[in-house]
Structures are given as C-alpha cells and as structure tokens.
Amino acid sequence: MGKPTGFLEFTRELPKKRDVQERVHDYREIELPYAEDDTQKQAARCMDCGIPFCHNGCPLGNIIPEFNDAVYEQNWEYAYEILASTNNFPEFTGRICPAPCEASCVLGINKPPVAIEFIEKSIIEAAFARGFVTPNKPAKPTGKKVAVVGSGPAGLAAAAQLTKAGHQVTVFERADQIGGLLRYGIPDFKLEKWVIDRRLAVMEAEGVIFKTNTNVGVDIKAGELLRNFDLVMLTGGSTVPRDLPIPGRDLKGVHFAMEFLSQQNKRVAERPVKVDHRGVPFAEGEIWATGKNVVVIGGGDTGSDCVGTSNRHGATSVTQIELLPMPPKERAESTPWPNWPMMLRTSTSHEEGCDRHWSINTKAFIGDENGHLKALRIVDLEWQSVDGRMKMVEVPGSERDIECELALLAAGFLNPQQEGLLNDLGVEYDERGNVKTINYQSTVHPKVFAAGDMRRGQSLVVWAISEGREAARAADEFLMGETQLEAKAQSMFATT
Ligand SMILES: Cc1cc2nc3c(=O)[nH]c(=O)nc-3n(C[C@H](O)[C@H](O)[C@H](O)COP(=O)(O)OP(=O)(O)OC[C@H]3O[C@@H](n4cnc5c(N)ncnc54)[C@H](O)[C@@H]3O)c2cc1C
Ligand code: SF4
Numbered sequence: 001m002g003k004p005t006g007f008l009e010f011t012r013e014l015p016k017k018r019d020v021q022e023r024v025h026d027y028r029e030i031e032l033p034y035a036e037d038d039t040q041k042q043a044a045r046c047m048d049c050g051i052p053f054c055h056n057g058c059p060l061g062n063i064i065p066e067f068n069d070a071v072y073e074q075n076w077e078y079a080y081e082i083l084a085s086t087n088n089f090p091e092f093t094g095r096i097c098p099a100p101c102e103a104s105c106v107l108g109i110n111k112p113p114v115a116i117e118f119i120e121k122s123i124i125e126a127a128f129a130r131g132f133v134t135p136n137k138p139a140k141p142t143g144k145k146v147a148v149v150g151s152g153p154a155g156l157a158a159a160a161q162l163t164k165a166g167h168q169v170t171v172f173e174r175a176d177q178i179g180g181l182l183r184y185g186i187p188d189f190k191l192e193k194w195v196i197d198r199r200l201a202v203m204e205a206e207g208v209i210f211k212t213n214t215n216v217g218v219d220i221k222a223g224e225l226l227r228n229f230d231l232v233m234l235t236g237g238s239t240v241p242r243d244l245p246i247p248g249r250d251l252k253g254v255h256f257a258m259e260f261l262s263q264q265n266k267r268v269a270e271r272p273v274k275v276d277h278r279g280v281p282f283a284e285g286e287i288w289a290t291g292k293n294v295v296v297i298g299g300g301d302t303g304s305d306c307v308g309t310s311n312r313h314g315a316t317s318v319t320q321i322e323l324l325p326m327p328p329k330e331r332a333e334s335t336p337w338p339n340w341p342m343m344l345r346t347s348t349s350h351e352e353g354c355d356r357h358w359s360i361n362t363k364a365f366i367g368d369e370n371g372h373l374k375a376l377r378i379v380d381l382e383w384q385s386v387d388g389r390m391k392m393v394e395v396p397g398s399e400r401d402i403e404c405e406l407a408l409l410a411a412g413f414l415n416p417q418q419e420g421l422l423n424d425l426g427v428e429y430d431e432r433g434n435v436k437t438i439n440y441q442s443t444v445h446p447k448v449f450a451a452g453d454m455r456r457g458q459s460l461v462v463w464a465i466s467e468g469r470e471a472a473r474a475a476d477e478f479l480m481g482e483t484q485l486e487a488k489a490q491s492m493f494a495t496t
Contacts, residue, residue, distance in 0.1 A: 001065075002072025006044030012112035013038065020352050024311050027188040027268045029095070030348050036074075039122040042115040043071035049106045053338045054116060057104030059466040060086045060093075061488045064101060064116055071119055080127035083120060085486060088160045089465055091128075091195050092153060094121025096186060097462045104338030128198065135205035138166040144479050147172060147229040149216045149421065152180020153461045154452025155235035156199075157468025158475070159208050161485055162233070165476045169208050170229075174215035176271060180237055182461070184262040187305050189312070189348075193269060217421025226425075231447050231475050234435055235468065236421070238413040238453035244297065248365030252284055253292075253373030257302045257410035260287045264309050289313035293403045295376050296320040297362055298410030301347075306408045308349030319355040319402070323392065325383050326358035359383065361394065366401060375401040413458040432457055440471035441478065449475045 003009070015031045015038075017023075023030055046068035054064040063082050070079035083090050097117055105113035127133050144167045148155045151173035159169045177183050179196045204210065216225060225232055241256045248254070263286060266273045275281050289310035296306045299322030310318045331341035350356065359381040366375040380398035383390050415433030416422060422429075427450075428436040428443045434457050435442065435450040442448035451471035452464040466488070476483040 001046070001048035002069050003044040006041075006072070007047055007107055007111065007114075010041045010045050012045065012115055013042065014115055014118055017348060023189065024352050027264075027312065029192050030189055034118070034122050034125075036122065036126065039071055039119055040074060043068040043119055045107065046072075046114045047107060051106075053104040053106055054101040054114070057338060057340075058101040059460075059462045060469070062086045062101065062120070064114075067123060068114065068116075068119060071123060076123065076126040076130060077132055079123045080132050083123050084127075084133075086488075087120075087465065088157045088469065089153065089199060090120050090124040091199065092182060092191065093117070093462050093465065094124055095195070096190050098460065100340050100462075103340050106338075109337055133202060135202050136164060137206060138164055140166050141168070142166040142480065144168070144230040145170070145228070146231045146233060146475070146479075147216075147225055148233045148235060149225075150180060150234070150236035150452070150454065151175075151178040151183075151210065151212075152235060152237050152452060152464060153182060154237075154454070154464035154468040154471075155180065155233070156203070157465040158233050158235060158451055158472045159468075160203055160206070161469050161472030162475060163203070163206050163208050165472070165480070165483065165485055167231075167476070167479065171208060171210050172214045172216045172220070173210070173212045174219075176212055177269070178210050178212060180235075184265050185258060185302075185305075186265075187261060187309055188265065188268045189308060190305070193265075215420075217424055222421055222424035226445075226447065229447075231449065231479055232425075232445075233471060233475060234422070234425075234427075234442075234448065234450040234454055235452045235464075235471075236416055236454045238415055238434070238458045239417050240414045240433075241409065242411040242414055244362060244409055244411065246362060246364050248367055248373070251365050251367040251373045252371055253405055254365050254407045255284075255287055255409065257296070257298070257306050257408045260289075260408050261302070261305055261309060263287055264312075287406070289315040289318075289406050291316055292405040293317045294319070294406045294408065295402065295404040296408045296410055298322065298412065299324070299356070299358070300410065300412065302412070303408075303410035304347040304349045306410055307354045308347075308352060310406075310408075311349070311352045311354075315406075317355070318353060319357065319404075320350075321357045321360040321362070321378065323361060323381065324358060359392075361392070363399065365407060373405055373407060374403070376404045376407060377401050413453070415457065416454045440467070440474040446478070449478075 015034045048065045052065045067079045067082040099117040101116045102113040146167045146169045148159045148171045263273045290313045294310040294315045296303045327344045335342045364377040368374045380395040381392045430436045440449045451467035473485045
C-alpha cells in the first residue's frame with residue numbers, strides 16, 4: 001500500500017473534459033491529457049484491501065491494488081508489467097470501459113471509488129511513451145496455423161495470445177479495416193482510431209497476419225478454412241440488430257443505429273461511405289442528422305453514441321426514448337455493493353444536449369406524401385406488477401405524435417449472423433442464437449472455437465478481451481496438449 005492515509009487526503013478526481021461548445025464541433029477525444037502527478041494521487045487513494053473486490057469485479061481479473069501501488073511509487077515499468085499480464089489492450093479499456101472494478105471498489109462503500117480506469121489509461125499511455133510496449137516474438141514457433149474470423153477486441157485478444165503461444169495466426173476481417181466495433185461502432189470521440197493502429201503495428205511486428213475485405217463464408221468457404229488451418233477461432237460479434245416492426249418502419253429516415261454510426265466513423269477515417277460494416281451497400285445513401293429532429297430509440301450505450309454523433313452533425317433537436325422506467329439516481333437497493341449498480345447513467349454525449357424520456361413506447365412511424373419520416377407516434381407506459389412480474393401498460397389518452405425526421409433504432413443486438421459461415425460450418429446455437437461452446441470449443445467441431453459477442457451475446461469490450469484470452473488458452477491446450485498461457489487471475493502478483 002503506497003500511502004496509508006491516501007484515501008483520507010485526496011479526493012477522487014478524473015481528467016478534465018473539453019468544453020462542450022468546443023468538442024461538439026469535432027470527433028476528437030473528450031478527455032484532456034492527464035498529468036502523472038494527478039495519477040499518483042489517485043493511485044494513493046487505494047487501500048490495498050485484504051480482499052480486493054475491484055479485482056473480482058474486473059472480468060479480466062486485473063491485479064489492481066498492485067498496479068496502483070507501482071503507480072504510487074512511480075514505477076511505471078512495473079505497473080505496466082502487472083497490467084499487461086492480464087489485459088492485452090488497456091488502451092481500449094482505459095478509455096471506454098464502464099469500469100465494473102470501480103463499482104466494486106471497497107472505498108466505494110462510503111466514498112467515491114478509486115479512479116481505476118483513469119489509472120489504467122495513464123499506465124498504458126506512460127508505457128507507450130517510455131517505449132515499454134515492444135513486440136514480443138514467441139520463443140519457439142509451433143508450426144500450427146490458426147484462423148481468427150473477426151477482428152474486434154475478442155479476435156485481437158485471441159490472436160495476440162495465440163501468437164504468444166507460438167502459433168501462426170491469420171485474422172480475417174470483412175470490413176476494410178481491422179478493429180470490429182472499436183473501429184466502426186464506437187465513435188472517435190470515445191476512442192480515436194490511432195489508438196487501434198498503434199496496437200496493430202505491435203501485433204503485426206509480433207507476426208500476426210491481418211487480412212481485410214475478406215468475408216469468410218463468402219470469399220473463403222467454411223470447408224477451405226477447415227482444410228487450411230489447424231484451428232478456427234470464431235469472433236464475428238453479435239451483428240443482428242433488434243428491429244422495431246411497427247407501421248411506417250420502411251419510411252425514409254428510419255435507420256439502425258449502426259448504419260448511422262459506422263458511416264460517421266468512415267467519414268472521420270476518410271474512407272468511402274458506401275457500404276456498412278458488413279459490406280452491405282447503404283440503401284438510402286448517406287445518413288445525416290443535420291437540421292433534423294432526431295429521436296434515438298433505446299437508452300443504452302449505442303443510443304448514447306447516436307446522441308453524441310447527432311449533436312456533432314448539428315441536429316435541430318435530439319431526443320432519446322426508452323421503454324423501461326427511469327433508473328434511480330443512486331445505486332438501486334436491488335443491486336447493493338459490490339454488484340454492478342442499477343442506476344441512472346449520464347454519458348458525455350448526454351451532457352452535450354439531449355432530451356431523455358423513459359417509459360415510452362413507439363407505436364408507429366408517420367410519413368409525409370413522399371415517404372419521408374415526419375413524426376413518431378408514442379405512448380406513455382406504466383409498469384405494473386402482475387402476479388409478481390412487471391408488465392407494461394399503456395397510459396390511456398397519452399398517445400401523441402412528436403416531430404422527427406430521423407429515427408435511429410438502438411435497441412440492441414439479437415445474435416450473430418447465422419446464415420453463411422456459421423450455418424455452413426454447422427455449429428450448434430444456444431437458446432439465444434449464439435454459438436454454443438463448451439470451454440469455448442464448438443459443441444460440434446473440435447477444431448472450431450468461439451469467443452466474444454458471437455459466443456456470449458452482446459456485451460462489453462472488457463468481456464470480449466477476457467473471452468479472447470480464455471478461448472486462446474483453451475485452443476492452445478487443444479493444439480498442444482498443454483498451455484503456458486496465463487490463466488485468469490494470475491497468482492504471481494496476487495495479494496491473497
Ligand atoms: C455503438 C456501440 C458502442 C459501444 N460502446 C461500448 C463502450 O463504450 N464500452 C464497451 O465496453 N463496449 C461497448 N460496446 C460493446 C462492444 O463494442 C462489443 O461488446 C465488442 O466490440 C465485442 O467484441 P467482439 O470482438 O466480440 O466483436 P466485434 O467488435 O463486433 O467484432 C466482430 C468483427 O467480426 C467481423 N466479422 C463478422 N463475421 C465475419 C466474417 N464472416 N468474415 C470476416 N469478418 C467477420 C465483423 O465485421 C466485425 O468487425 C459498444 C457497442 C456498440 C454497437
Ligand atoms: S477495492 Fe478499491 S481500495 Fe481496495 S484494493 Fe481495490 S482499488 Fe484499492
């Protein structure tokens with residue numbers, strides 16, 4: 001423990017954000033650069049708990065008290081070594097993770113928790129700046145060839161780990177750039193894309209082969225893949241969006257959130273805005289929120305990203321509606337510490353301007369004579385307990401139309417795309433339509449593994465990295481009969 005009185009002396013402080021009036025005119029990251037002295041103070045707040053709940057709260061099992069201590073001692077190299085032992089990409093999680101570790105930090109019981117995510121970002125940025133992040137070439141090649149299908153955080157983590165184990169890894173991606181949703185889902189104002197490129201350069205130097213514009217199942221058939229590789233790792237994400245099949249759904253101006261978001265990321269990257277992240281041409285061309293009343297349907301992360309992007313386009317108004325009731329402002333009693341708290345979350349995009357409404361259902365999209373969206377018919381909902389279950393009931397007389405020329409559907413994703421590669425491989429699906437596995441191995445094909453949203457369902461970047469690492473361990477063991485890849489919650493640094 002660096003400073004026993006640290007949590008009494010210092011308050012939680014996060015990096016300052018750029019002014020709203022400035023940042024809504026560009027797509028650069030919102031946080032201002034950190035000072036290493038500030039990180040040291042934040043690390044000093046860690047109490048080095050006997051049972052560090054933060055460590056259990058992190059899906060990667062990050063060894064948080066130890067890296068906090070190393071940061072307090074200003075030993076950045078050791079802090080990086082500890083962090084890199086459990087997390088391949090702290091530069092992603094340090095920017096966009098909702099930080100379940102902080103929700104379970106012991107200090108959070110009666111004070112603001114330790115700023116773990118900020119410390120993580122500081123460590124990795126200090127490590128890159130000081131030249132600690134160098135390619136690690138495997139000592140001994142195994143001669144085994146692995147195909148990773150999909151280049152999101154799960155695929156990249158699996159590729160990094162399998163390369164470390166000595167296998168020759170080829171990552172196939174159907175989009176024109178590597179990164180999955182990091183690249184073409186999450187906006188630049190949350191994650192600038194040079195951060196991905198910097199990591200890809202390290203991975204390439206380690207020996208990972210990246211092949212873009214390659215739709216596996218179409219450009220390379222399932223049989224060919226199985227013949228040419230010793231193992232196939234499926235990390236294609238959860239790509240089928242939940243639709244809203246109500247009257248007027250086919251009007252011009254009603255779009256899935258991902259169409260809107262991926263187009264904007266392409267514009268920022270100065271790439272042609274012709275096809276979506278699946279390579280499917282956009283039916284209605286470019287989607288702009290400029291000068292429109294925008295309604296985002298769905299209250300989650302994707303919806304919030306649509307809010308931030310619409311404001312940057314210069315929308316006339318931005319409204320976000322959600323079926324569920326408004327969560328409590330503080331941690332709900334049903335989710336006590338150290339659980340992930342059910343509570344109202346206000347993102348940086350919401351701070352930039354957005355009307356938020358809860359307990360609202362959309363009944364119809366209303367169009368004009370040219371087939372363009374002009375309004376949304378909505379109704380208020382009341383959630384009533386019926387036989388112990390919550391049921392939504394429409395409030396009589398509350399139906400009304402709200403002006404809207406652009407509606408963005410951000411109601412989540414159902415499952416991976418099954419037609420094509422997955423059906424051709426003949427994999428089994430679980431009850432939610434995701435690839436069914438036992439310890440990441442397909443229940444049908446011994447040499448087919450799966451990880452990330454494709455296996456787990458729509459989730460988080462930190463879970464995708466965790467899944468990629470765990471799946472790589474299982475795959476390495478399958479290929480070699482044993483594995484030296486780190487198990488989750490490595491004991492080397494653990495306090496208990
Ligand atoms: C808009 C949005 C914002 C989000 N914001 C956050 C956030 O702030 N924080 C957070 O933690 N999580 C966030 N998430 C969730 C997070 O991005 C995902 O959980 C994570 O990216 C899943 O990683 P993955 O590797 O499993 O799949 P993905 O990132 O979806 O990557 C899968 C890749 O596989 C490719 N692919 C699929 N099939 C094939 C094929 N047959 N051949 C070749 N390539 C193929 C796809 O093109 C894609 O690039 C967000 C999600 C969205 C949609
Ligand atoms: S739970 Fe919080 S205070 Fe305790 S070790 Fe983890 S980060 Fe430090």
